Amino acid sequence: MTAQHSKYALELRGITKRFGRVLANDHIDLQIKAGDVHGIIGENGAGKSTLMSIIYGFYEADSGEMLIQGQPMSIRNSQQAIAAGIGMVHQHFMLVDNFTALENIMLGAEGGARLKQSAEQARASLNELAKTYGLEVPLDTPVDQLSLGVQQRIEILKALYRKARILILDEPTGVLTPQEADDLFRILATLKADGVTILLITHKLREIMAITDCVSVMRHGKMVAHRVTAQTSMPELAELMVGRKVRQHVERKAQPAGAALLEVTNLSVTDASGVRRVKNVSFTIGAGEIVGLAGVSGNGQSELLQALSGIIRFQAGEVRLGDTTITPKRSKNPAQLRRLGLAHVPEDRHRMGLVLPFQAYQSQILGYQREARYNATITLKDKVMADEYAQRAETFDIRPRDPHLQSSNFSGGNQQKIVLAREIFADPQVLLIGQPTRGVDIGAIEFIHQHIMDMRNAGKAILLVSVELEEIMTLSDRIIVMCDGMITGELSHDEANEKNLGLLMANAGAKEASA
């Protein structure tokens, strides 16, 4: 290739991109050495994804220039990026669900107007690529029947099939088990050995330390630091990302679990299309205990959480909540469950936790709007609501404090605090929490974790569902793992580590036993 012209595979000079009033990328300079694995870290909303979209031609920069292998290039659309040898694996895979892997890979690079010949050619060269890089995928299965790990390989193959020499991966491990992530890193190592330049976008410091050569840090749309990975540390990177020192751990005091507050027995959930999402799940949570529910997303955790909170019905089994027994015949809706002392912080706060166009003080009473203190004869008491909100905003450090700001105008972390404050102030006995820190910046994570821990110390029973293993391992007294709708194992706080959790998440034990 033309690598001898420049030691940089990719160079950005003064890239700027504005969305309305928001300056997403502010004069970004970046140099990436050919053949390196280069990490880019930053919090959510720091502008990493926007920058990558500009490199891939998905957005056009307002100003600035880009050099590829030393040559100035203007890339206006993805087609030009592909032609320049850039490939991208998006965070949310760009696959057509009901197409086969082969069709997905061919799409846009078919080679001829009739599919038949091009399909044969594609199949041959894909088999070649699969052999070289250890990227075997079933080519003729619709991708929606394949695991996320395999779908990601298809995305990588898509880029390689188009002869990408610079590969961008946007948060690639978010949907993988730790073992699948290891596989991915092995594949990346093979690609690197072959001279491919890799750009890894992530917010996980551990990954940066594990596989990158260099790392650049973004904060609030600016590139704030460049480091050689071997000469930096996780605390330094964390501080650069957040802009201040971060205390990364939460105090946990030993505390035996009290009487069972939530008992789930043989619970099964079948969804609308007749698929069993949750299969015979049983567990208990005692007072003053956090039970973490781990698993690769999409293995029934969401359905379990929704069934327990009364959003969807369960078809078999029973749930004991304090003195009340809930069965499929005697189901309870979310309002009834709330009165029984169960609160729920939903996984998807935009869809279920908040009404985004509502003002903050209105979002803050959702689900509790019938309570006497908010209600006059016909109307709601705005003053009471606003005052109460002001008090909560103070306690939970919700910024900005303005009760009349639209919910959608808060950052992810502050939106989550609004939801969390609402549910914690209701003083429930049982608290169900889904993805408490998804899309939340590091500064707020620590705060949210502390509040969850305080609830535990106050003797509440807490179910924590999260795809972030670190979060589960930090907070939980016990960890149960789900795979394919079943509980595949349970570990105590002290037993759990990434390896044994990962094996349970992939249900490796059962697969070996059946093999």
Next chain:
Amino acid sequence: MSEWFTLLISTLDATLRVSTPLLFAGLAGLYSERAGVVDIGLEGKMLVGAFAAAAIAHLTGVVWLGLIAAIIVSVLFSLLHGFASITHRGNQVVSGVAINILASGLTMVLGLAWFHQGGSTPSLTNNERFTAIQLPFAESMQTVPYIGPLYSDMLSGHNILVYLAFALVPLTWWVFYRTRFGLRLRAVGENPKAVDTAGISVATLRYQAVIIAGVLCGFAGAYLSTAQNAQFIRDMTAGQGFMALAALIFANWRPWPVLFACLLFGFLDAVAVRLQGVSLPHIGTVPVQLIESLPYILTVILLAGFLGKSRPPKADGIPYVKER
């Protein structure tokens, strides 16, 4: 030969004739919706097509020019829909409804202004219409029992557009599943972002699909006014565009099932005409309206999930917005 057999043959013969415009329009909707653009304006495009075909055929005396005019006008309406819903990402249903209203009003106003016949166009002579063509051996096959009438009376003796409509079904299947264009078309209706990141223009693809839909609606319209009938009459589409849409949904957005759905709906229509005023033994007079509403009832039952699962293209009706 039994009287019932003759009756059956003539009903099936009518079925083919009635199904043809449904099939053109259903395939038009298929192209558009598989690319992710909901096309509720099939009705309107058929109507302007029908008007243009009859008007031009009358003025020039050449039916083929009428057909070309129908296609051009219908494609213009398609482009209007595309401009609103692809370029400007407007609501596709609203745009479609607007097209229907515009078509209904425009054909009436222009019809009144140009021809002074209460919104109709003057009657066309047989030279200005698509007329029946006899298939080879239709004459000599007549006497063969059963197969003869089936061939000579039912399959033979339709105009060229009928055969074209049915030939378009395998062609469409081939385009969808065996060509690059089809692959991209199906992809853009499912996940336009995947198409965009693969370096293909979403807008261009969708415009192509919408234009094909316009061409097919032009055929449907020309068929109504210059083949099935011999003039344009106000609002002569009479809901057939919506019937085609129902057939499309009933067929789960797939080419061959579209054919069967259109035949089924056409058959019900043909039966309804036969049963008009007829008193059946034990049952009495069947209300024709009931039979005519069967296609819609069937579609609603299907959508309610009683006849399997409806699976529309995932991005159907959703404008593609790239910037956040």
